[in-house]
Amino acid sequence: MKRFENLFKPIKIGTVNIKNRIAMAPMNDFHQFFDGIEGTINQRCIDYYVERAKGEIGLIISMVFKTEEEITQYRDNGMLIWDIITKRSQERYAELAKYVHSYGTKIFFQLSAGPGRVAKGEIIDAGFVPVSASDNKAFFRPNVTCRALSIGEVEKIAESFGKAAEIISNAGIDGIEVHGHEGYLIDQFTTALWNRRKDKYGGDLQGRLTFPIEILKAIREKAGEDYPVIYRYGSKHFITDPWKSTTRLDDKEIGRDIDESIEMAKILEKAGYNCLHTDVGCYESAYWAHPPIYLPHGFSVDLTWKIKKAVNIPVIAVGRLGIPKIADKVLEEGKADIIAIGRDLLADPHWARKVKEGRLEDIRPCIGCHEGMYRTEVTGQYLTCALNPFCGNETSFSIKVTKESKKILIAGGGIAGMEAARIAQMRGHDVLLFEKTGNLGGQLIPASKPDFKGDIKRLLEYYQKQINKSKINIKFNTTVTPALIHKVNPDIVIVATGANPIIPKIGGIGRTNIVTCIDIYMGKKETGNDVIIVGGGLEGCELALMLAKDGKKVTIIEMLPKLEPDIHRANKAMLLDLLDENGVEVLTGTKVQEIIYDGVIVTDNDLNKRNVKADTVVIAVGMKPDKYLYNSLIGEPILTYEIGDCKDPRKILDAVWEANMVAATI
Structure with a gap:
């Protein structure tokens, strides 16, 4: 039996043959992929999906498309927030289908009725009136009550799916996925928590499924009875109380739970859906729908398995399945028919090809950081990947072999230094990488120590193997100095010397009961x-x-009014829930005045002073850049670049992107 044979068996969804069992999960917020006024997809979008098709994916499920703008005009200052299916875009859809098909990959478009109660808060502030199945509170603006759609409006939205299906089927798109997941409008209709209607769209489960069944009928009427349609929904919402989630699988559920999801599957299969794509979570439980590094790989597979056992149509599993061994095992054990991976294909679009070729060490791993998504939400920049600057820029950025090889000295073997060395060597430069310790990795080494940071360990191993394979000249246990640089006489110096822990000026800071995070992580x-x-x-x-x-009994002392780790909302929500559920005490609005032999003396915002007892005090107030080497080279007649934490302590994304951009252009 060939390794990972299960991943590469063909399968059919309805009448469509798919060459393997690997699907690209739908991912949204790619606003750089379409014209915000007319909604036409652009070349950047086509290039993005074609790159994944080149990587041997069997099925691409696209970003979300809205089917109408008449009833729910979801725009920001006149610009579309979600792409919309229009006749004028049909030519572009056809072009996308043609290119993807040339690599033997099939493509389904994901269609949605819109956000409903989870419309963005700033859009509501601008005057948008959110709609829902019933008069629910808007998620991002709980002081706003959604308008319940009328029967006629719901029917028109269902009809719009048929019109959209006619356009995309004529363009050669292979099928449709109906987005009934994550608490969006269709999910609001199918969930009793949000649907309190007394008409044909409400009541029992059969009644609440009337909307997606009418959508299916409208699609089939316009695109044909054999046109394949997938239904995507959550097997469990993980809502324990209104607006609150849980990290535990067995906590009480007030949203949809697995038993109802199984019954849903049976009804949807009977209605004529060709495939089910099961996920978990919603906006109240964002970290289940957008799993961070803290969730184990394959965390929701057993829920999918329960649904698969109840139906005879293919079932797609999703949820951190980017480790090939785990993905293949899911299929081998019959827990799903297809595995869908999302962010792993942002990190490495050729994931499937590398698995097929047995090149597992060459797969750039996803680390579950959501950082490329986080920047989109905070700054509005395009959606991308922390580890792959080419994601979303498939033709804008490229690694080109240099016409003039140069000697490049890189000081520092952390992630920035390793990425710069890797790219520079690929381009044909003569690279010398100096590391002051005996190991490559820098801050990735301590960061990989917690058992819930296994993805960082995988990233560290990926870089170490890539550097070793590249045969880059590495000098360990060597500190770079100006004298060494003059001796080596490189054409270019890249300084990537990292950062060191900040030790604040607090009374008693020199006591023996004080340690840093790195001290603990490194043993x-x-x-x-x-x-x-x-x-x-x-x-x-x-x-x-x-x-x-x-x-351990742990107390966090923070000066700010609340804990605000600077990470994506899903990651932050889960981390804070885990701290709470593991009994970590948190003192916010509190300042350490002095460290004493048995703890610390603190003051709160009202200047009340008290002692907090402890055996050990850990300093975790940030990092300061190591600028000694870079500053010592100022004025020297040599081209010098500064990258990573020595420039300014930030995130993995910043280190990788700076290193990549510098090394790709010198």
Whole structure:
């Protein structure tokens, strides 16, 4: 039996033959992929999907398309937020289908009725009136009540799916996925929590499924009875109370639970859907729908399995299935018929090809950070990947072999230094990589130590293997100095010397009961049973979680009014829930005045002073850049670049992108 044979068996969805069992999961917020006024997809969009087709994906499920703008005009200052299916875009859809098909890949478009109660808050602020199945509170603006759609409006929305299906089927798109997941409008109709209607669209489960069944009928009427349609929905919402989630599978559920999801599957199959794509979560439980690094790989497969056993149509599983061994095992054990992977294909669009060729060490792993998505939400920049600057820029960026090879000295073997070395060597430069310790990895090494940071360990191993395979000249246990640079005489110097922990000026800071996060991660020092962590950023919160899981009594002391680790909302929500569920005490609005032999003296915002007892005090207030080498080269007649944390301590995305951009252009 060939390795991962199960992943590469063909399968059919309805009448469509798919060459393997690997699907690209739908991912949204790619606003760079369409014209915001007319909604026409652009060349950037086509290039993005074609790159994944080149990578041997069997089925691409596209980003979401809305089917109408008459009833729910969802725009921001006149610009579309979601792409919309229009006749004038048919030529572009046909072009996309043609290119994708040339690689043997099939493509389904995901269609949605819109956000409903989860419309963006700023759009509501601008005057948009959100709609829903019933008069629900808007998720992002709970002071706003959604308008319940009339029967006639719901019928018109269902009809719009038929019109959209006619356009895309005529363009050669192979099928449709109906988006009934994550608490969007269709999900609001199918879920009793949000649907309190007394008409044909409400009542029992059969009544609440009237909307997606009418959508299916409209599609078939316009695109043909044999046109394949997938229904995507959540097997479990993970809502324990209104507006609250849980990290535990067995907590009470007030949204949809697995038993109802099984009954849904039976009804949807009987109605004529050709395939089911099961996910979990919703906006109240964002980290289940957008799983961060803290969730294990394949976390929701057993829920999918329960649904698969109840139907005879193919069932697609999703949820951190980017480790080939896990993905193949899901299929081997019969828990799903197809596996869908999403962010792993942002990190490495050729995931499937590399698995097929047995090149697992060459797969760039997803680390579950959502950072490329986070930047989209915060700054409005295009959606991309922290580890892959070419994602969403498939033809704008490229690695070209240099016409003039240069000697490049790189100081620092952390992630920025390794990425710069890797890209520069690929381009044909003569690279010398210096690392002051005996190992490559820099801050990735301590960051990979907690058991819930296994993806960082995979990333570290990926870079170490890529550097070793490249035969880059590496000098370990060597600190780069101006004298060494003059001796080597490179054409270009890239400084990637990283950063060091900030040690604040607090009374008692020199006591023996004080340690840093890195001290603990690297095993240089141990903690007592009672631990205070000074600093409630990401570094402090993750260390607190690790220590609490080890049975320590942990208290985080943070000056700000609340813990605000600077990460994507889904990652942050889960991290804070995990801290709470593991008994971590949090003192916000609190400042450490002095460290004493048995703890710390703190003051709150009202200047009330008290002692907090602890055996160990951990300093986690951030990092400061190591600029010594870079500053010492100012004025030297040599081209010098500064990248990564030595420039400014930030995220993995910043280190990788800076390194990539510099190395790709010198």
